[in-house]
Amino acid sequence: xxxxxxxxxxxxxxxxxxxxxxxxxxxxxxxxxxxxxxxxxxxxxxxxxxxxxxxxxxxxxxxxxxxxxxxxxxxxxxxxxxxxxxxxxxxxxxxxxxxxxxxxxxxxxxxxxxxxxxxxxxxxxxxxxxxxxxxxxxxxxxxxxxxxxxxxxxxxxxxxxxxxxxxxxxxxxxxxxxxxxxxxxxxxxxxxxxxxxxxxxxxxxxxxxxxxxxxxxxxxxxxxxxxxxxxxxxxxxxxxxxxxxxxxxxxxxxxxxxxxxxxxxxxxxxxxxxxxxxxxxxxxxxxxxxxxxxxxxxxxxxxxxxxxxxxxxxxxxxxxxxxxxxxxxxxxxxxxxxxxxxxxxxxxxxxxxx
Amino acid sequence: xxxxxxxxxxxxxxxxxxxxxxxxxxxxxxxxxxxxxxxxxxxxxxxxxxxxxxxxxxxxxxxxxxxxxxxxxxxxxxxxxxxxxxxxxxxxxxxxxxxxxxxxxxxxxxxxxxxxxxxxxxxxxxxxxxxxxxxxxxxxxxxxxxxxxxxxxxxxxxxxxxxxxxxxxxxxxxxxxxxxxxxxxxxxxxxxxxxxxxxxxxxxxxxxxxxxxxxxxxxxxxxxxxxxxxxx
Numbered sequence: 001x002x003x004x005x006x007x008x009x010x011x012x013x014x015x016x017x018x019x020x021x022x023x024x025x026x027x028x029x030x031x032x033x034x035x036x037x038x039x040x041x042x043x044x045x046x047x048x049x050x051x052x053x054x055x056x057x058x059x060x061x062x063x064x065x066x067x068x069x070x071x072x073x074x075x076x077x078x079x080x081x082x083x084x085x086x087x088x089x090x091x092x093x094x095x096x097x098x099x100x101x102x103x104x105x106x107x108x109x110x111x112x113x114x115x116x117x118x119x120x121x122x123x124x125x126x127x128x129x130x131x132x133x134x135x136x137x138x139x140x141x142x143x144x145x146x147x148x149x150x151x152x153x154x155x156x157x158x159x160x161x162x163x164x165x166x167x168x169x170x171x172x173x174x175x176x177x178x179x180x181x182x183x184x185x186x187x188x189x190x191x192x193x194x195x196x197x198x199x200x201x202x203x204x205x206x207x208x209x210x211x212x213x214x215x216x217x218x219x220x221x222x223x224x225x226x227x228x229x230x231x232x233x234x235x236x237x238x239x240x241x242x243x244x245x246x247x248x249x250x251x252x253x254x255x256x257x258x259x260x261x262x263x264x265x266x267x268x269x270x271x272x273x274x275x276x277x278x279x280x281x282x283x284x285x286x287x288x289x290x291x292x293x294x295x296x297x298x299x300x301x302x303x304x305x306x307x308x309x310x311x312x313x314x315x316x317x318x319x320x321x322x323x324x325x326x327x328x329x330x331x332x333x334x335x336x337x338x339x340x341x342x343x344x345x346x347x348x349x350x351x352x353x354x
Numbered sequence: 355x356x357x358x359x360x361x362x363x364x365x366x367x368x369x370x371x372x373x374x375x376x377x378x379x380x381x382x383x384x385x386x387x388x389x390x391x392x393x394x395x396x397x398x399x400x401x402x403x404x405x406x407x408x409x410x411x412x413x414x415x416x417x418x419x420x421x422x423x424x425x426x427x428x429x430x431x432x433x434x435x436x437x438x439x440x441x442x443x444x445x446x447x448x449x450x451x452x453x454x455x456x457x458x459x460x461x462x463x464x465x466x467x468x469x470x471x472x473x474x475x476x477x478x479x480x481x482x483x484x485x486x487x488x489x490x491x492x493x494x495x496x497x498x499x500x501x502x503x504x505x506x507x508x509x510x511x512x513x514x515x516x517x518x519x520x521x522x523x524x525x526x527x528x529x530x531x532x533x534x535x536x537x538x539x540x541x542x543x544x545x546x547x548x549x550x551x552x553x554x555x556x557x558x559x560x561x562x563x564x565x566x567x568x569x570x571x572x573x574x575x576x577x578x579x580x581x582x583x584x585x586x
Contacts (some may be wrong), residue, residue: 003485038488171404
């Protein structure tokens with residue numbers, strides 16, 4: 001198989017098509033627009049549907065329809081557009097419908113700016129819509145991994161009948177790296193006996209719905225959904241560890257920021273400070289066990305994030321506050337330099353955990 | 355390639371137009387082909403990774419850069435600088451025009467269609483990277499060419515082969531692209547004016563490819579910080 005030089009956004013689109021996705025509904029927004037542009041070019045040629053909706057709200061409701069009919073479906077946007085999709089994400093959860101949602105984050109809040117950010121961590125892992133529910137959140141940090149997690153996103157969504165979000169940032173969306181797309185991936189031809197495909201007069205009708213008139217029935221449904229979430233938390237957490245075996249200071253970082261952390265670690269080690277990186281690849285479920293396993297050996301943790309202290313809460317929860325956790329933040333579209341991170345590592349090494 | 359007073363670089367987005375435009379402008383100046391050189395960034399499509407990233411290296415070498423005031427800012431406004439017209443008016447200079455990607459990016463030059471049409475000394479070059487998705491085969495590249503020509507209202511005069519795999523490009527990746535580009539050349543009935551390669555690969559490629567043009571790759575600092583040590 002040949003390597004292709006792809007932008008992160010193109011990689012998502014091509015990998016989605018490769019995973020059998022034939023429906024894309026979206027609305028352009030920087031820095032995610034190439035996902036839609038790629039789909040606009042490619043979908044008509046392969047018998048798929050690309051539709052630029054009149055708004056993000058319309059797009060997510062089209063996703064509900066395609067998913068209910070049993071199709072693999074994708075929508076993508078960037079931060080403000082994801083806020084608009086919130087209602088639909090909750091309805092998808094309430095209907096137990098699978099879908100893949102891409103968020104290539106930009107600076108916020110509000111209209112914010114177009115430069116890279118990770119400030120939608122809470123939105124992705126905590127508050128993507130109203131009601132009791134979760135999405136699986138995948139956070140790749142290079143183009144090949146974007147290809148791989150996009151395939152995985154569709155597989156997990158179908159397996160658990162729920163939404164999977166691919167959470168990237170402006171750097172990952174726009175940067176180019178060579179990647180290979182494995183054309184032998186699962187295309188989701190699996191049966192979906194719950195899908196609204198027409199009874200043909202041969203089976204009982206299927207109903208896709210999130211309204212429950214009896215509170216007991218709704219509670220039962222929510223209990224069952226949370227049993228499923230427990231199973232996912234147990235089985236699907238993923239992370240990468242880099243030089244953590246002997247590390248005194250463990251950086252926790254995801255996405256593009258985690259790549260910069262590796263360079264900061266090289267600099268710290270050159271100065272005799274044993275630093276390492278634990279990179280969550282799934283943000284929900286958070287790789288709690290892997291972090292807890294490092295809590296005794298390390299002296300301190302640093303949450304390195306392009307946000308004002310969001311993931312740090314999950315780090316503290318994961319290690320049950322056994323060790324100090326410091327925060328290294330840039331925000332508003334500003335990306336950490338390795339020197340920013342090195343300075344924080346040195347401060348923490350000197351006992352300053354602020 | 356015969357150097358002309360105006361050179362336009364257009365092509366599939368991500369094909370390397372900006373890097374080539376910057377390197378070509380520096381070449382015109384350093385080889386003393388032109389006393390005055392101006393680069394105009396007409397990319398109204400992509401607000402990331404712009405000619406502006408190379409602003410310092412251009413101005414240090416006495417090259418004028420015309421770009422939107424919004425390039426590399428937090429504003430996503432598809433704006434073009436009014437000064438762009440000076441490229442056509444001031445004929446004492448060489449102008450290098452960096453267009454945005456695909457037909458959508460090429461639309462921007464429609465504003466200057468008449469002036470570009472009147473210009474006799476010009477190269478309008480299709481930048482091609484066969485390792486990019488949607489521009490991998492001669493047929494796909496032909497489609498992109500037609501779409502851009504329709505949107506821009508010009509006809510290409512030549513092809514620039516910029517086939518590469520980013521920081522991981524090896525000499526043989528460039529060599530392997532040559533037969534494909536030759537096919538593209540006969541299908542499109544356009545000459546291959548140059549094959550570009552990272553200057554680090556020139557020693558290996560010299561003598562094996564005609565009209566080789568070395569590129570000093572400009573990686574924005576934000577991206578450099580994300581690269582592993584062996585990729586820098």
